[in-house]
Amino acid sequence: MTDIFNTAAVKASGLDADHPLAAVLSTRDDIMTMTQQAHDAALTPKKPGGLSYGERAALSCRMARLNEEAPLATHFEAMIGDSNATRIADIAFDGGDDERLCALLRHTDLATTNTKSVVAADIVALVSAGVSEDDIVRLSELVAFVNYQVRLTIGLRLMGDAS
Amino acid sequence: MSNILHDFTTTVPQWRPRVTPIKLEDATPDQLDALKVTPSNTKVSDYVLVLARDAETLRERTPLFNAIMYNRGGLSRAERELGAVGTSVFNRCVYCAAVHASRYNLLAKDVVVIERIFADGEEAELNPRQSAIFNFAVKLSKCPPDMTKDDMETLTAVGLGPDEVLDLILSSALFGWANRLMHTLGDPTEITD
Numbered sequence: 263m264t265d266i267f268n269t270a271a272v273k274a275s276g277l278d279a280d281h282p283l284a285a286v287l288s289t290r291d292d293i294m295t296m297t298q299q300a301h302d303a304a305l306t307p308k309k310p311g312g313l314s315y316g317e318r319a320a321l322s323c324r325m326a327r328l329n330e331e332a333p334l335a336t337h338f339e340a341m342i343g344d345s346n347a348t349r350i351a352d353i354a355f356d357g358g359d360d361e362r363l364c365a366l367l368r369h370t371d372l373a374t375t376n377t378k379s380v381v382a383a384d385i386v387a388l389v390s391a392g393v394s395e396d397d398i399v400r401l402s403e404l405v406a407f408v409n410y411q412v413r414l415t416i417g418l419r420l421m422g423d424a425s
Numbered sequence: 426m427s428n429i430l431h432d433f434t435t436t437v438p439q440w441r442p443r444v445t446p447i448k449l450e451d452a453t454p455d456q457l458d459a460l461k462v463t464p465s466n467t468k469v470s471d472y473v474l475v476l477a478r479d480a481e482t483l484r485e486r487t488p489l490f491n492a493i494m495y496n497r498g499g500l501s502r503a504e505r506e507l508g509a510v511g512t513s514v515f516n517r518c519v520y521c522a523a524v525h526a527s528r529y530n531l532l533a534k535d536v537v538v539i540e541r542i543f544a545d546g547e548e549a550e551l552n553p554r555q556s557a558i559f560n561f562a563v564k565l566s567k568c569p570p571d572m573t574k575d576d577m578e579t580l581t582a583v584g585l586g587p588d589e590v591l592d593l594i595l596s597s598a599l600f601g602w603a604n605r606l607m608h609t610l611g612d613p614t615e616i617t618d
Contacts, residue, residue: 300482400479418594420574
């Protein structure tokens, strides 16, 4: 069994095994374990396709920062490894003159900060920039997962602070 | 081509992908495993056939979704659906909102709450417990999320125990995931036969 207090979401929330909420959290240990498995599938899949581990970690760090979730941003930043991907985590960086990167960052930011505004043309823009359909789904799953994890972490921390 | 739906409804629409679904006959063993295709279950939606392009996350996602929405104990199933609706309304995911609003109505044996939410969004007049749950889900869905200690105290004041608050966080956050797939990778469309 995974130590749920060592999963990225719970660890970043600040809750530990000695916290009064530990017993409640343990009733959902299957969910915390599966959340970490989904984290690993989104960040370090066996078949990363056109999105490298470094890019995935840097995009995740960027999304955590867009959500002002510093501890998870630190977690993802430590996973970047590849120095070429580091600039992706900077929310002021727009991809520069790299067309593919510009499209990836634009879509990541839009789906993270203003999900409702995403329209068909935004998917077309990714295709036009040379992103394959497989990679569009990989990117979408990464964006979707990280935004879930960020909210789980923030929610857990607030529960911890309030109890 | 059928019309794209922009207004909330409790009639579950069709979903038209913006990314080409894989063909089941072309699926790799990994994809078939993630799709949970068995000889007796060969009906797979376009949505899942799109997600099969990333089989590794699809495989993890399905059991996690089921655990968050259906696990025993904690928040009632109807109120988990209300959390899912709050998030889906905030993100304007018409498809997810339809699925989970209709489930809420069935479980709660009520249509008024959803009618008010669809009509008035964040201003909907609900009873204190429903209102606390719905508003918490909406605040958690913002970027950045903006719920505070006061919101947590409101949940406690209307009677939610910590186990129920945890399930609300999970169901609401989960739809931050689901909406970012369903709403971005396809369009909800009118049902055609």
